[in-house]
Amino acid sequence: MKISYNQLKQYIDIDLKPEELSKILTDIGLEVEGLEEFESVKGGLEGLVIGEVKTCEKHPNADKLSVTTVDVGTGELLPIVCGAPNVAAGQKVIVATVGTTLYDGDNDFKIKKGKIRGEVSLGMICAEDEIGLGNSHDGILVLPEDVKTGTLAKDYFEIEKDTIFEIGLTPNRADGASHLGVARDLLAYFKHIGKNVELKKPDVSKFKVDNNNLQISVEIENNEACKRYSGVTISGIEIKESPEWLQTRLKAIGLQPINNVVDITNFVLHETGQPLHAFDADMIKGNKVIVKTLENETTFKTLDEEDRKLHSEDLMICNSEEGMCIAGVFGGAESGVSGKTKNIFLESAYFNPVWVRKTSKRHALQTDSSFRFERGVDPNNTIYALKRAALLIKEIAGGSISSEIIDIYPEPIKDFKFDVLYSHIDRLIGKKIEHNVIDNILDALEIKIVDRADDRITVEVPPYRVDVTREADIIEEILRIYGYNNIASSNSVKSTLSYAPKPDANKLKNIVSEFLSSQGFSEAMSNSLTKGKYYETENGFNEEQSVKILNALSIDLNVMRQDLLFGSLEAVIRNINFRNTDIKLYEFGQTYKFEKTESDNPLNSYKEEQHLAITVSGNKTPVNWNTPEAKTDFYYLKSHIESIFKRLNFDTEKMKSEETDRDIFAYGIKHSINNKTLVEIGRVSNKYLSVFGIEQEVFYADINWDNVIKYLPETPKFKVISKFPAVKRDLALLLNKDVKFAQIQELAYKTEKKLLKNVSIFDVFEDEKLGENKKSYAVSFIIQDETKTLKDKQIDKIMKKLQYTFEKELGAELR
Structure with a gap:
């Protein structure tokens, strides 16, 4: 936002230089990002002088040119060739002498000594548009006869010079988006420091209706x-x-x-x-x-x-x-x-x-x-x-x-009223400010104090201060006018030592549940009793591990579930049958297995685990007029899973990733820590979908919640963001199709443990032209030193080391 120094002075008496005022504006919250000098005529008419045309004759070699002699008050007549049709002897004109720079928009040109069609010309007689005084180019600018020859043009025309403040207005300070708004803030500051100033708002008292001839x-x-x-x-x-x-x-x-x-x-x-x-x-x-x-x-x-x-x-x-x-x-x-x-x-x-x-x-x-x-x-x-x-x-x-x-104005917008405690002002500012000082600052800011007690004041904030709606905002207003620099730093640091206990399982569940619900997932609750036939050996489960129910109520409820998958698939087909084909579900639940041990206590043979199942199918969002169809897929589910782990402070890049071999998945991956599986993600095999008559793709994630709790990171550790730049380098690697990105990632971190910050894949390309059973990975590497700026030689050395490792360990070729 641009604010004119000259215009600002019309509303408030300022005896400060623009540079001094700039500092004050920044101190009171109207940050000046730059100062720009302005002239009402570009160049300020420097080098231009008022002259008198003494003689004017036709140019001997050009019909439309005239040869003149002009007196510019130096005692010598200047020969000037002029092309204006209205030039004549006896005129008072504006002359650009040799060496003068004239401006045409963003371009400029310098007047030089020269010859025009054989006649010497030592200057130029100017039209108004050539010097920025108007738009006419019909002829030269002719001045009144009584103007003194030799007068500088800048003195005659009284060129205005100004300084423009470029203010970086924050979105909440709409009240400062005008000259009067800025003047109002300056008024508050000057009053606070004891200057007797007033806001000179333009008078509108002379407004009156002349007639009623035009009614709208x-x-x-x-x-x-x-x-x-x-x-x-x-x-x-x-x-x-x-x-x-x-x-x-x-x-x-x-x-x-x-x-x-x-x-x-x-x-x-x-x-x-x-x-x-x-x-x-x-x-x-x-x-x-x-x-x-x-x-x-x-x-x-x-x-x-x-x-x-x-x-x-x-x-x-x-x-x-x-x-x-x-x-x-x-x-x-x-x-x-x-x-x-x-x-x-x-x-x-x-x-x-x-x-x-x-x-x-x-x-x-x-x-x-x-x-x-x-x-x-x-x-x-x-x-x-x-x-x-x-x-x-x-x-x-x-x-x-x-x-x-x-x-x-059917419902006038009223002032906003609330209480402000003096103790809160002192605590947040860190210094006790006298009550009368607070009163004067608020009064200067047009914030009324409508009631007071020993410990508080009640204020009314005008509607134009949309940024002042609570006690903390009032304290900020007091502080910016009082001056941040006037608050001395304390000699002692007052702090409270505390520790962050590890969140309990229920609290973590709530964190994850709230996240998934906010992403459009619905929580499901399925029965822990289910059909024994789901866990038969041919379905990829160990039938002997089923916990059977004695005297079962029915054949459909004769075992405890080993997995949350089948309850999720039952929920999927139930939704599909009700014409809800866009499905996003999650469920926390227990799973049960029988694993015989040598213990004398038979209960030790029963294993109970807590899992989180997440299931998606159909479209990511309902299709409507402005949202095209977008199917859920493996990567859609994977992104939500990684978001969950990041929310729980896991470093997903340090997890081991490999292909899952579980029979329930047509394809998928699993993430683990210390060889303990945290999650398995994949597309559910058609063999399982057909059991339920599901014809659309279903993607499923099984999170072992007990392992998540066990390996949950401690309180997140914060570090200062490095002031040294990170460097990004890319490699296009030709590899066998059976090579996984996880292998590349693991090798990269092993090869460069200190400076390699991130490894990511941004393109996969497969084509017969690459060769049989070949594919191309485009991989990006982020390299950064926390203590210094990396040099090209260091970066090249790291990249060569990575390239050599990929070639040796994975048989990679650089494309």
Whole structure:
């Protein structure tokens, strides 16, 4: 955001240099990212002087050129060849002498001594567009006769020089998105340090209605999206160029002048922070403004001549027949101010920030108005900004205010009230600040203290401070004005030593359950009693390990389950039969096995384990108009499993990964630590799916929860992020098809234990051209030293060592 130093001084008396003010702004939370020097005319008219044309004759060798002699006050006449049709003897003109640099947009050129068609020329007589004083190139700029010859052009035209603050405004500080907003913060700071300053807000008391000749009615159909809407009509205006001072103000902050009315709305926006919009009143059909939404896919042409398809939740400013403006975002091509406009309707409103933000993102339209509306403007500032703009329009464009101000504000937004404890202020700041100092800071920030007690104050925060909603925010406001640098560091460190006990199993279950539920999974609960035929030997289970039930209720409930798989598959087919084919389930449950031991206690032969089963099938998300079909797959399930382990602080890259040989999987992998299986993941074999009549793919993960608890990492250890850069290198390896990525990963970490931080695969390619039973892995390696910046020689040495290892151990070839 750009703020003009000169304009800022109009609202508050500042006797500081821009560099000094820059530091203050940064200290109070409006970080100045840079200072930029600005001149109302680029180059400041340096080298340009006012001269008098003494003689003017036709060029002997060119019909359209003249040969002149010009007095520039040096005592010598300069011969200058000029091509302007209006040049004549006796004129006072602007002369660019030899060595002067002139600017044409971003380009520049230097005036040199030369010959034009054989005649010597020692300068140039300038047109207004050649020196940045206008747009006309019809002829040279002729000045009044009484101007003194030899006067420097920069003195005659009084070139304005300014310093522009580039402020990195944080999203919560919408109140600072204007010159008056910045001045208001400076006022609080200067008052705190004892300076007697006041905020000189432009006076709007002269606003009055001239007549009632142009009436526009307003109706708000959507009060949620539009909390307040104000407007006024102005008739008989003349659209033309803005005066020089207004153009300079806009150019200083990076805006291009358009015409007087549009320039005024932009100026008031950057002055007050309140966006405004001017409609051509003659284009408002039915003399009625309606704030509402339109049907989805309605076509609307915006000011940039783009036809946009509206969303049903895009708030629109409409007339009695059609849309005129996307509220708070962008105007329409048909209703905007043009050179033919004579009457306008001026809008000043408060639109719901959420609605504006969503519309702005939907249409990829980021404007100065949407920037402020989506952060939250002052709902109680609409009338002031409206009057300010109307008075400027009358002054610059003429016309009459032709209606009373329309102001629809059904539910005024009130100040936000809450308590602040003095003890909390002292504790968070780390220093006791006198109560009267706190009172003065809050008063300067326009935060009212409406009640007080010995231990607290009750404050009311104005609606434009959308970032101040709780006690901690008030303390931050006090501290930024009081000064962070005024809080001395304590000589002692006060801390509480504590330890983090290992979470119990139930707490860990809740962590995982909440994560899976947040990802769209549903928890299942299946019966621990199940069918014995599931665990027959031909199904890949050891039938002798089944825990049989004596006097079973039925043949379908005659054993304890060895695995959670079959309960999960029963749930899958039940959902499919109910036409729910997109399935994401998880279940915590016990499994039971009989493993005969030599112990005298028969109970020791029974083994009970806790497992977590996760099952996915069908689409990842329900298919709808904007979400195409995307099937679940092995990698989809694997990513969720790895997320679970990372959530439990496991280093998944240090787990051993290998192919699983369990019969229940058509293919899959298992992760283990210390040769103890943590999880097995894969696609369920068709042999098992056919038992249940399931025809769609099912992916299943079996997590041994007891092993997870056993090998759970201790309290996570934190380390400082290295300030030295990490280096990424890639290898494309040609390998036999039976080589797994896990082998590459394991070998890489063994080969370079200290500096290798990550090994990942980003492409797998198989083709007959590679050779029989061959495939290509594209593997990425992250290398980093925590103590210094790596040099190319070190990196190359590591990569050669890795390449040699892969060639020797895996028979790899570098592609």
